């Protein structure tokens with residue numbers, strides 16, 4: 001069963017997470033006196049439900065594709081993503097740009113699938129670099145090895161903003177996959193993607 005991890009049912013998982021979040025909130029309250037009675041009673045359940053909702057984003061998503069005859073570069077800019085860093089469990093968020101060139105008689109996907117794939121990959125605690133690789137690999141497989149695929153992720157990490165160095169700097173990571181036969185045109189394809197991304201930036 002897709003929803004079972006280590007044999008735990010949904011109900012068992014909910015109870016364990018609720019127990020742990022209750023313990024965390026009560027422990028923080030005992031240490032720092034932060035919460036009122038309503039929050040002590042209900043915040044643990046709100047946190048537990050958030051994790052459930054978030055986990056569901058990883059499931060039940062059908063990456064539909066369509067055949068295409070022409071070779072046409074498809075480009076999406078400014079896909080929002082929201083995640084939590086696995087080191088501090090604090091949000092990091094930003095935008096994703098994607099460009100791909102399908103094979104002749106290859107596959108394209110509906111534009112919303114690129115958004116859903118982004119949401120799926122970032123809906124778990126992680127770090128930006130491996131999640132960029134995961135998104136690139138996921139799209140490369142689902143789009144049946146396009147001739148060229150480039151993914152760029154720009155993220156702001158609140159764990160760097162409210163703690164530590166206290167900077168709102170952007171982290172930029174990228175993933176690239178291409179067919180060997182495209183090597184002579186690689187720079188041209190990258191430039192086309194970069195120019196289209198720049199044209200689309202900040203337009204939404």
Ligand SMILES: [Zn+2]
Pocket residue numbers: 085086087088089090157159160
């Ligand atoms: Zn962090």
